[in-house]
Amino acid sequence: MAIRVNPKLIEDLSRFGAEDVHMCYHCGDCSAVCIHSDEMFRFPRKSTRLLQMGLERKLETSLEPWLCYYCGQCSEQCPREAAPGETMMSIRRWLIARYDLTGIAGLFFRSKVAEILAIIIVALLTGIFFLYYGFTFGNIKIYDGPNAFLESSFIHKFDLILGSVLGIFLLINALRMWYLIMVKGNIIPTPWWLYIKQIYLLPWHFFSQKRYAKCESTNSNNVHMPWLVHLGLMIGYVLMLILVMVFLPALQQGPEIQWSVHIFGYLASIGLIGGSVYFIYSRRKKQQIQYQKSHSTDWVFIILLGIIIITGVTQHILHRSGLFEAANIVYVVHLMSVVPWLFRMPFSKWAHLIYRPLAMYFAAIWAEAFELQNYPQNVIPITQT
């Protein structure tokens, strides 16, 4: 049976940033230059073609977009300036919207107004809630201890609840990704034990991002070391998340500083500051091809992160300087930016934190399943639709 094309797909994807897809005339140079493109997963040309033709189902069940790290090599040598790297990036954004059942991600990617409005509303609600709570149950002049304006055990509880909600969202999205790729898009039987055999790949790729490092070896501009910078940002990020989620009461135990705990906080802050300064600088300078085009969601992410870092650091300094009243106010502002930012997580590019390791995991399972079936890797059987 012939697959019906979706003529609107390419138009829709342009709102996710894929503006030059139609320029591609399929010379295949991009796939040839890509270090990650192999016998089994060929891209970016294949993904570009699916998008051009509007084969929505094929595209939403494809794994290839997640195997690309956007080093920019393909776009650099594209003879028709079709920006294959940016196309892959846009497909990833679109996939994030696809994996998300609520439709929020799609709304944010398609409309920056909706995203900014949502952030402002969540920020205001957060602000009102914490001010109300603080003034009712706490004292604005006290930062630490049981009578604090925002008591640490309360914030901790709040964090855990928010974290769990986000975790559930992420889990549902991850399940949806699994369903699309491994069930709907699957073409060969995949034994269950392969899932167990390859499970080590999840933490391995999550923490090492080793595949990203491969891009650096081919990048003409490798002084920028995108892998290291990305890894620094990611570790700072995860560390900070763990600190806040697990060790918040310890961090806010009292006025006397606990270096054993705070040293991690400082390290995480350095990672976050370094990473975000690098990204803002690159996106402004536009020297590297992967930073030449920024989607509105990219800027929202960086700006919110910037506010979080600034307010977080300011609050810490004020706290340590004994200006508790000011520290409490900045703390509320900090929370006003942290909550929308966290709330945005499962619906934004940020979610690739989960999707990428999952994609590597699925890719490895597939590759092995193929081997078991004795298919030559370059012959992918025709899908039954």
Add this chain to the structure above:
Amino acid sequence: MKSCRIGVYICMCGTNIAKIVDVEAVRDFVSGLPNVILTRTYKYMCSNPGQEMIVQDIKENNLDRIVVAACSPRMHERTFRNALKTAGLNQYLFEMANIREQCSWVHDDPEMATEKAKALTKAAIKRVALHESLENMSVDMDPRTLVIGGGIAGLTAALELADAGHQVVLVEKKEQLGGNIARVDLTAPYLNSARDLLTERITRVKTNKNIEIFLESKVTDIKGYLGNFTATVQFPNKKMKDGKDNAIRQVGNVIVCTGYKEFDASRITHYGYGKLPNVITSFEFEKMIRNGRIETKEGRVPQFAAIIHCVGSRSKEFHAYCSRVCCMTALKYTHEIKSANPQCYVSDLYIDMHAFGKGHEDFYTHTSEVKTLFLMYEKNDRPVIRRAGPKDDCEMLIEVNEKLSGELIEIPADLVILMVGMEAREDSPEIARLVNISQDKDGWFMESHPKLDPVATTTDGIYIAGTCAAPKDIPDTVAQARAASARILAKISKGKIDVDAVYSEVNENLCCGCRICNNLCPYSAIEYDPIKFQSHVISALCKACGVCVASCPSAAIKGRHFMDNQLIAEVEGVL
């Protein structure tokens, strides 16, 4: 045997000949033959010193025949004949023995090759002894030209010749000038108006006093030869003042610019042309644009348009050749559809995108910029068009095995444009017979040489230009029309035409008028005189192929320079 003084020169051609053929042995062998006065070997006979050597020897030794054993006469016969002329000797008192292409290049046994070279050289010596002095003829050149076809090629050629001050007879079959371009709206890739291109030409042609235009007319007969043709033009729908429906014109040259016809799309059943109302040909679409509105038969603005390339072209079933203009025309349609309705989803189904000309690649890139979906299909796996169901939001669905993705897909379409290819006209065999030129396997008129002589034909004085020779675009057509005119102008400016002295002659005393040779002559060079009951060779048309000589039952025809005794002597020499 007549006594004469022969000079024989054996060329080494660098080492081309000398490395296999022992040239000294050949020289020793021929120097003992009767009538041979002088023999020489030389490194390069065709070089200036080589030619000067011949001139010098003729003068000093009173030579009256020359044999050069070297390369093929196709290569250097003219060179050596000129040397003879310089020395004051008749150029036909010369013969070449080909000991390069026929000996050293094709044999690897030096001994045998040398023997063969000896035989060939001996044959040439035996033959040259019987050569006669022949003089070239010259005939008058009529400066008037007949142009058949009033399309862009015919108009351009006519103007070119008329502007140079010569009379032109322009014959057009239709009631209007303009040809196929009159049916086109814009031209690719610069989107110039075809009408503008034409109006300027037509106005100039119509107002030019040197051009006589016959509309709704056909050339029914052409007699004569280069420089002196008599053409009969018939116009059945009109009458001249004297009541005649034909006119006879004397011309010196003829340019055939009869153009092409489009492929009949209903021959390909996959596309449902003729059955599905909104499947139209490119020319029907041109008409639609010229009427100013792109719409379906039901009068709706199409939301999905599809363009299918290579309809009738590049397939074994229909025509194997590429029609050359359809790719760019298809891109032009995309632009026209997109500029009328930017929301329209245009898909372009092609086999290969041929963007070979000036500005074409840019045009292709630009078409991608306006968001066209390009789909590649396999030559032997044509798309299939079918009517869409009631639930679909489109008129038709096209199923295509898309080559770049390997997917079998279905695309929506409200309007399908078939890019019909070019085809030789159905009356082209008639024209070919009329002017005595050949057609290739696809029916296109054949040029004298596809690369070096593209507008001349094998018949002197008959030229071809434009799409009657092969599919081509407007710039190429115009270039050919101008090239043909330039060739004719060069001939006219010479005034006289040299006719090679080598041709057949009928001995009128022996000819019994059987007319066997009349039909055999591939150049229509033999006339029959019904009063004398005798055939006569028009020497200007004769190419000296010798068919008539061989066919004559009364041995009444002699081929000059190929006389029986010359050929027999040559054969004896080889044996």
